[in-house]
Amino acid sequence: MLRRLALTAVASLAALSAAAPAATAAAPLIPLPPLPVLQGDWPAARDTATRLTVTVSESGNPAADGAFELECAPAGGSHPEAQRACDLLDEAVESGDNPFVATDRNAMCTQQAGGPATARVQGTWQGEDVDAHFSRANGCEISRWNNLVPVLPTAR
Template identity: 85%
Template sequence: MLRRLTLTAVASFAALSAATPAATAVTPVLPLPPLPVLQGDWVGGRDTATRLTVTVSESGNPTADGTFELQCDPAGGTHPAAQRACDLLAEAAESGDNPFVPTDRNAMCTQQAGGPAAARVQGTWQGENIDARFSRANGCEISRWNNLVPVLPSAR
């Protein structure tokens, strides 16, 4: 019985192997359609454009609270200080700093309170997806926030 199954499997495999080249020889090769032109600042296959959504609450400045769009190259969107914010992000990119990296969990931070201000930044910066949260809960977070002004507003 096992021998019969083995012979059937070998015969089936041989038949399929022989049929495959014949089937492909008859089928004409069709050219692929042209690819669409890719848009954006593509360097090495990565979109390096900056497109961020900045949401701020309880900053102490009612005109700074809300959701703002920031686009760079050229600077635009609904962000109130788009050009200055884009300049700051360009300087960070040139120096190799990522201002969106969270504070190290093991960092020694002063236990000072900087107020209830909170912010979230989402989008794309230097070809990387960004989803960063900011607060003023302690000295490290206050410093992190202040280093991102004017992307984030000056909190009072």
């Protein structure tokens, strides 16, 4: 069986090799149109900046509630822990994780309450739009929140 398959492959290759030169000899060469390689505007470089607005309420820490601006590279804005928050987001990039992805609707989560804290993160992270909501409504959401501390404050 293997020998028959090999012989068929060799015969097919020989037939194609003989037909290719004859086909190209009969067809005249047609010049290609000029390519627009260096014409027009170049696409803008992808903006990988991080500019986020973090809005937190009912965290149990009045100093942590409110709206804060976070900018990275360099770290700045009104966020109380801008450098640590940017470091955490940089680690997420290096590991290939997106900390702003919502919990899968089919996830099995423990039914525990983590308090009334809520947060919303809006803006751009690594050039991608972000509009993420956070709560502490169940085990999955509590874990998601805790994995984003210090971007989000430690909730009590």
